[in-house]
Amino acid sequence: MRDSPAFTDPSSRTHRLAAVRAFWHALVGWSARLTAGVRQTWRRSLQVRVVTITLVASSLLVGGFAYLIADKITGILLENAQTDVLLRLTSGREYSEKQFRVFSQPQEAKLQETLDGTVNYLAGGGDPAQTGGVVVAITADQHSGVLQSRTSLDVDVRPLISPELRAAVADGQVAHQIRTGELTGEQTTYLVYGSPVPTRFGQVELYYFVPLTRQAETAGDARATVVATGAALVLLLGLLAALVTRLVVSPVRAAARTAQRLSAGLLDQRMTVNGEDDLALLAASFNQMATNLQRQILRLEEMSRIQRRFTSDVSHELRTPLTTVRMAADLIFAERDDFDPAVARSAELLQAELDRFEELLTDLLEISRFDAGFAMLDAEPTDLVPVVQRVAARLGSLAERVGVPLELDVPPGPVIAEVDPRRVERVLRNLVGNAVEHGEGRPVRITLGVDETAVAVTVRDHGVGLKPGEEKLVFNRFWRADPSRARQTGGTGLGLSISLEDARLHGGWLEAWGAPGQGAQFRLTLPARAGDRLTTSPLRLVPADATLPFGGPRDGELLAIGPGPGGALAIGPARDGERAEVGP
Numbered sequence: 001m002r003d004s005p006a007f008t009d010p011s012s013r014t015h016r017l018a019a020v021r022a023f024w025h026a027l028v029g030w031s032a033r034l035t036a037g038v039r040q041t042w043r044r045s046l047q048v049r050v051v052t053i054t055l056v057a058s059s060l061l062v063g064g065f066a067y068l069i070a071d072k073i074t075g076i077l078l079e080n081a082q083t084d085v086l087l088r089l090t091s092g093r094e095y096s097e098k099q100f101r102v103f104s105q106p107q108e109a110k111l112q113e114t115l116d117g118t119v120n121y122l123a124g125g126g127d128p129a130q131t132g133g134v135v136v137a138i139t140a141d142q143h144s145g146v147l148q149s150r151t152s153l154d155v156d157v158r159p160l161i162s163p164e165l166r167a168a169v170a171d172g173q174v175a176h177q178i179r180t181g182e183l184t185g186e187q188t189t190y191l192v193y194g195s196p197v198p199t200r201f202g203q204v205e206l207y208y209f210v211p212l213t214r215q216a217e218t219a220g221d222a223r224a225t226v227v228a229t230g231a232a233l234v235l236l237l238g239l240l241a242a243l244v245t246r247l248v249v250s251p252v253r254a255a256a257r258t259a260q261r262l263s264a265g266l267l268d269q270r271m272t273v274n275g276e277d278d279l280a281l282l283a284a285s286f287n288q289m290a291t292n293l294q295r296q297i298l299r300l301e302e303m304s305r306i307q308r309r310f311t312s313d314v315s316h317e318l319r320t321p322l323t324t325v326r327m328a329a330d331l332i333f334a335e336r337d338d339f340d341p342a343v344a345r346s347a348e349l350l351q352a353e354l355d356r357f358e359e360l361l362t363d364l365l366e367i368s369r370f371d372a373g374f375a376m377l378d379a380e381p382t383d384l385v386p387v388v389q390r391v392a393a394r395l396g397s398l399a400e401r402v403g404v405p406l407e408l409d410v411p412p413g414p415v416i417a418e419v420d421p422r423r424v425e426r427v428l429r430n431l432v433g434n435a436v437e438h439g440e441g442r443p444v445r446i447t448l449g450v451d452e453t454a455v456a457v458t459v460r461d462h463g464v465g466l467k468p469g470e471e472k473l474v475f476n477r478f479w480r481a482d483p484s485r486a487r488q489t490g491g492t493g494l495g496l497s498i499s500l501e502d503a504r505l506h507g508g509w510l511e512a513w514g515a516p517g518q519g520a521q522f523r524l525t526l527p528a529r530a531g532d533r534l535t536t537s538p539l540r541l542v543p544a545d546a547t548l549p550f551g552g553p554r555d556g557e558l559l560a561i562g563p564g565p566g567g568a569l570a571i572g573p574a575r576d577g578e579r580a581e582v583g584p
Contacts, residue, residue: 046245046249046252047242047245047246047249050241050245051238051241051242051245054237054238054241055234055237055238055241058233058234058237058238059234062230062233062234063230065230066223066226066227066229066230069222069226070219070222070223070226073218073219073222073223074215074219074222077215077218077219078191078212078215080215081191081210081212081215082176082191082193084210085176085191085193085208085210086174086193088122088208089174089193089195089206089208090195092122092134092206092208093195093197093206095118095121095122096118096122096197096204096206097197097198097199099114099117099118100114100118100197100199100201100204101199101200103199103200103201119134122134122206134206134207134208134209157181157207157209159179159181160179160181160190160192160209161192161194161207162177162179164177165177165192165194166194166205168194169194169195169196169205169207170196170203170205172196173196174193174194174195174196175193175194176191176192176193176194177192178190178191178192178212179192188211188212188213189211189212189213189216190209190210190211190212191209191210191211191212192207192208192209192210193207193208193210194206194207194208195207247279248279251271251279251282251283254271254272254283255271255282255283255286258270258271258286258290262290262293267290267293267294267297267298268294269290270287270290270291271283271286271287273287304371308368308371308372314364316365318361319361322354322357322358322361325354326354326358329347329350329351329354330351332347332350333347333348333350333351336348360494363494363495363498364494366494366498367477367494367497367498367501370498370501375501375505377420377423377505377506377530378420378422379418379419379420379506379530380418380419380420380421381416381417381418382416382417382418382419382421382424383414383415383416384415384416384417384419384424384448384455384457385410385411385413385414385415385448387421387424387425387428388408388410388428388446388448388457389408389410390425391425391428391429391432391446392406392408392432392446394429395429395432395433395436398433398436399436399439399444402436402439402441403441404435404436404439404441404442404443404444405443405444406432406436406443406444406446407443407444407445407446408445408446409445409446409447409448410446410447410448411448411449411450415448415450415455416528417450417455417526417527417528417529418527418528418529418530419455419506419526419530420502420505420506423502423505423506424502424506424524424526426498426499426502427499427502427503427510427524428446428457428459428524429495430495430496430498430499431457431459431496431499431522431524432444432446432459433495434459434495434496434522435459435460435461435463435520435522436461438461438463438464438520439461439462439463439519440461440462440463440464442461442462442463442519443462444459444460444461445458445459445460446458446459446460447460447539449537449538449539450528450538451536451538452528453527453528453529453532453534453535453536454525454526454527454528454534454536454537454538455525455526455528455538456523456524456525456526456537456538456539457523457524457539458521458522458523458524458539458540458541458543459521459522460519460520460521460543461519461520461521462518462519463519463520464516464517464519465514465515465516465517465518465519465520466512466513466514466515466516466520467514467516470514471511471512471513471514471520474496474512475496475497475499475500475510475512476497477493477494477497478493478494479493480493499524503524503525503526506526506527506530507526507527507530507531507532507533507534508524508525508526508527508534509523509524509525509534509537510522510523510524510525511523511525511541513541513542513543513546515546515547518546518547521541521542521543523537523539523540523541525537525538525539
């Protein structure tokens, strides 16, 4: 019984395939990382680019010169060899002509002896591997075959004499070829020269075989020397390029590092100035610029500090006389019914303006706390539904007085978030009051939304709206879209600025959207847990009823209008949760 043929275990084959795949994936990953690293180094390093370009250019240039030089040396060596062989050939032809002059027939007895003597004389008795060999062939006429021939070599030299060379010599020409053969036991290149030797009985053909071994060795040594010299020159050029580039790039890198430190707030950083060249001038100019910037920044910081201190001091100092005036105004306001109607009206106006003045002082003190960095967040778990309802109730009388209906859209259950309830209520008061102020008698809708990570409140009005770019200005202090428009509901001009700071203190967003004639919508988004980072908002910034200037959004699509890259106004598709940060 014969043995069964061997077979491959399927599991072993699977393991091998898995190993091959793993190796291939590892190789591809390594190649990708290497390529990415090279690309990154090429993009980021000016020195690498300059050195690489220098090496490539110098390699091409030096390689071209090396090829030309080696070719020239080879040509000179071959030309010298040809000249030497031609001299030997001329001398040998003259000698042969003298030796064969006495013969009139090729069959004469002494012709054989003369032929042997001529070949031995022309060969010179040297080493065939160095001096080559000689062949003398006797023909009856120019077109007949060889009658007799002698060679100084002990091998068959006929493969080195091509038919073309024999034909040229038979026609009375001195010709040569470069042939390769194994006359001395190894493959060698020979320079073969042939010349006719005229005699009375016909023609004698004289051939010289000169090995080009020495010339080839000399040419090889020359090529090696040229290549080594060229490689050394290329490396030297690369080192010089690296050195020169380093001399230029190092100050630039130092300037970049110093600029980064300056931008980080280290205003005392300076570059080291060495020498008096252009790079030293660059460093000195950079240092002078940094000094001027430091001086200007310090001056502005001092002015800002003085301004904040002045605002805080004035606000505090006005508290005492304001309290006295408030007490007197309260007494007058309480007795206004006993006064003349004109005086009573003056008492009411005085009371209203004192309320506004007190509110302005409160806002100024709050702004000064934000500017000084003293504002503190007192976060606690808070149900935002009562907060929103309380704001709507407090501003309901104001909205009713100016004819603006307030609409609430809140979830049925509690909406809990870790926030500072006092600050959130102040933000909502400012947003709703601003919407009532600009609502033009149309409804103002307050919407509360929540998801797993954030809570949001939007305040939508249908008033005059915002022009392109104004959504970035509404949070500036004392900014007004129409300076000629009188305030109908009071206000200090600081409410939205304080609201933006309150939102930032929570780690949240306060954003605005608006379009002329379509009203505006403000969105407050806060993290559900204090300290978390926001990524999305539960409510859209652009309202669903907005009509955009180029035909409006498609079904299921909204467009966000806000600052784009570089601060320019950006208009584009908005997905759920997309935000565009607005404000200073």
